[in-house]
Amino acid sequence: MFVAAGLSILPLAGWMGTATEEIASVAGSLWGGLLNATFGNATELIVAVFALRAGLVDVVKASITGSMIGNLLLVMGLAMFLGGLRHKEQTFQPTIARVNASAMTLAAIAILVPTAVDTTSDGLALEVMQHLSVAVALVLIGVYAMTLLFSMRTHSYLYDLKGDGGRDSRERSEVESAETEEEDSHTANVGLWIGVLLACTIAVAIESELLVSSLEAATAQLGLTALFTGVIVLPIIGNAAEHATAVSVAMKNKMELSISVAVGSTLQIALFVGPVLVLLGQWMGQPMNLDFNPFELVAVAVAVAIANSISTDGRSNWLEGILLLATYAVLGISFYFHPVIEGIG
Template sequence: NEEVLMVSRIAACFLLAMYIQLLFFQLYTHSYLVEEDDDDEEPEMSFWAALGGLVFVTILVSIFSEYLVSSIDGFTESSGISKTFVGLIILPVVGNAVEHITAVTVAMKNKMDLSMGVAVGSSSQVSLFVVPFIVIYGWAKDIDMTLNFPHFEIMLYILSVIIVTNCVMNGKSNWLEGSLLISTYLMIAVGFWYEKVREFR
């Protein structure tokens, strides 16, 4: 309804403002809190080469993403897998594979701060930037998009935040915490395998 739509749009504006403040905090006012210790490794490519590669890869990803999204309907119909499971489990795993590899690689080098920054930073970016940006973009295009997620997803989101916070608050990690995180993710995947998101009209 109109009330939910307006609350979602206002909340999206606040979330975007929070994301901008987070960037300002990390990059300007308190950058020393998130800086990594300098090492002796020399960069393997120049700034402009890295920037050019980033732009090129971004263009390729945007092109392939169009084909990926357009094939979801056919895939779900032929495989019998729900769109909920594809959108919330399969696509994030495939789409963030590079980030996962990076997080594991730097963790193996005993750079846990950087590893957690990659893992948690990606989730924060989706929550504080991507989702509210989509709501505001829909507002600009006169498309009704809200933050009124199903209760099951909200409960899982809150549970995930609590578990991750408890795991990272002491700045240390061990195999048991890793096992708990993986087990939690698998339980969430099982839940989404059977959960069906209702159709909004």
């Protein structure tokens, strides 16, 4: 049941992504951006909500850090590696990369500080940690709202790029002309895609409940810990559509868009999905705080550091992709053998 439910979520996540893109193409940049922000990580959020309701708080917390690590290392690594094999060296906007790097650093600090407070204090009460986590969550949601305002309103011109990957001006003009003609000839059926989006959301909710209900028995039989399941397995299932999108556009030499998908998803998880889960846990009677496993924090810090180091110059190649994938492999192996959490919940 666990395997079947996980595999069923993959195409549903893909349809949700397609429906969101089709509706956004008609709704315009403002509402399209908001729609992508809302439904971009809907699959992960739905799975996490069901896990939270079942009391699997450790799994939910691990899935947050796992999604950040997976997007920065696995998704971006595959995109840079496969895109670099086909196009040797690719370029993207370094200004946006630096802004995203700063936002990712803030996200890493935000999940590090509550754990540091707990570690450096003498017997911090759970209620105090919960209040601290809620306060930090509200700050992160506020920052996420400001990033939307920055990218969609005040500095939208920075993001209004075609991801040309270093083409010359004549080739860019030809590509933009072809894209404009293609967009003019394509008009999305908004009613149809809204129906698809709603149907897929309901189906993902059903499959998520099956996935979570079979999680404990399945991981016990497979010999997996809650930490490995949350950090590695669940994020791969939830991020499958984004993985495919980032890699496919990178192979088309649209590295700008590929980096935007990988890093944008990371920021959504860190600044929106994670904080929302903290607030939902408080409301559902399943308190979830931001006191993470220290090894998770080490992994997030490593992922943010190497991703920022590689991406801020605005250029990528296949070797840099290998470096990101190798880092993910090392962390994945370490999480597999990590013995801290032996049970679920």
